[in-house]
Amino acid sequence: MVGVWLEYLVLEGRRGYPQLNWNTYMLLQSLYRYVRLIVNCISHWTFKPIPLPEEPTVTSKDVTIIIPTIDGEGIDFQQTLRTCLNTDPHEIILVTIDANLKRLTDVANSISSTRIRVFSVTHANKRRQMCRALPEVITKITLFADDDVIWPPKILGWILAAFEKPDIGGVGTCQRLRRAERPNIWGFLGALYLERRNFEISATTHIDGGISCLSGRTVAYRTHILQDPEFTYGFTHEYWLGKYQLNTDDDNFITRWMVSHGWKTYVQYCREAELQTTLEDNPKFLKQCLRWSRSNWRSNLTSMLRERHIWSQNLLVANLDWGDRQQPWCAYALYLATISPPAIIGDGLLVFLLCQTTQSWDARSRQYALVALLLWMFISKFVKLLGHFIRYPEDVVLLPISILFGYFHGFVKVYAFLSLNVTAWGSREGADMDDEYRMIRLVEYEK
The missing domain is CATH 3.90.550.10 (Spore Coat Polysaccharide Biosynthesis Protein SpsA; Chain A)
Incomplete structure (x- = not known):
């Protein structure tokens, strides 16, 4: 959600409306995108499954x-x-x-x-x-x-x-x-x-x-x-x-x-x-x-x-009668990611904000900052996949394809949003043979 508002604020900022400076934009966008990644990395690497019981009650x-x-x-x-x-x-x-x-x-x-x-x-x-x-x-x-x-x-x-x-x-x-x-x-x-x-x-x-x-x-x-x-x-x-x-x-x-x-x-x-x-x-x-x-x-x-059961009670909307909220981190890390802008927009925005933030720097410092940002972006796209590349190190040469596909997937995500009325499987033989029966509009079904 922060990412969506940031894109709006940046557009409005170019017209001179917001009072926030470019440093604030950069900080907010970076926090929104990468706090989730850092915390998830720590959580993933320290995860422990529920162990086998000595005397199980379910077999x-x-x-x-x-x-x-x-x-x-x-x-x-x-x-x-x-x-x-x-x-x-x-x-x-x-x-x-x-x-x-x-x-x-x-x-x-x-x-x-x-x-x-x-x-x-x-x-x-x-x-x-x-x-x-x-x-x-x-x-x-x-x-x-x-x-x-x-x-x-x-x-x-x-x-x-x-x-x-x-x-x-x-x-x-x-x-x-x-x-x-x-x-x-x-x-x-x-x-x-x-x-x-x-x-x-x-x-x-x-x-x-x-x-x-x-x-x-x-x-x-x-x-x-x-x-x-x-x-x-x-x-x-x-x-x-x-x-x-x-x-x-x-x-x-x-x-x-x-x-x-x-x-x-x-x-x-x-x-x-x-x-x-x-x-x-x-x-x-x-x-x-x-x-x-x-x-x-x-x-x-x-x-x-x-349904709104996922939200945390300490959010600004907590005073509304939305029932029990049970998954505050998951709501931020998974659900809100659905409505976040595609990666190509998010990455482009970060580069744009960096260029605006460092306008007063000398050329060499600006270059170092840009290289550091691009390196961090690369690491952020690699770290989730580390397990696969440890098992199959020969696949590392294909990593650039993964990054490019990640950007392309943003267009898939947008098209999916524009075609949510389609409920077909699309890829499985025979799964959609009964679409006329399965995809009945409610009014026709009631008739």
Whole structure:
């Protein structure tokens, strides 16, 4: 928010209106952009997961795994089922569409005819697929997983360790991209996306327990929360702007539900809870980025402006009746970042402010100041990704591509904001085949 006002003030300052000087502008913009980074670095590097209990009260037999899928075939999918079964859950429930029911049943029976059940719905709709399975769950914990994840053998124990705390309702995981034999640029950008996300959510979880979205790639919840009829109705009848029915954003909705109903969330950031997943390794990755950006806009705006449970009570708006505020740091570090100007504008503004601030300096000093600022900007774009480059030092040569893509992503973010009415998946085969059914306007649905 400070960044948005700064751009306005700078424009007005050129007309002579504001009384603040350039030094003040520079200080405010720097604080807004980099205090968050410094604090998050400290929090991320000092994060410790909730340890395994000596005598757990929740075990793997208290877990039912639900996997919504469309195709439900292939070596990768079978590997997902096998790694999930290796953690010894009570059972796995697969939910597909009617057209693929027989094929998926055959795949499930070939792996385990007793521990995997298969159901279907008429239309491809992830939220309704999830809700089709929920009434079948009889265990304490329900775990949702994507059909392309690979689990480490001890992941379930570490997820369940967090549920030993009775006030925790949802638990997320650490995620890495499955490294291809011949990784390309798209795979590199996808790996950095997950690396950056791990950095941010571990930091905010450590500080105030906040997170904007518990990723549905692998996430666990207390079953009784999800089996509440009020939740089921809200989950399957969410509309954007009262007009556009949402099929995507399922994990955003559940995360907001946890916050609004007084449940805490947690992310087990550790190697034992680190799953592997896949992302598009071709230009379709841009469509994934666009979908993620739209989801962030819709969900974060809902959290900030409509539900408003995330705000701290010591803010200026605390006198308003906005309910309980639970995540002050997360609100600043994650939610407000959504409405911050794109990086290319923010960086350009900092360079502009530096030039204005140092007008009275000699040429050499101004040059040193500019070099120092550019070096700091470079470090700030590198530090979040340090974990990836430690694991794959050969990728360091691709760092300039990451920086350029970061600037390009600003345009993706703007376009996403201008097309929030689009709720299509965009990158997944068959996921949007039922758009005419799924994207009904509310008035037509009522008719």
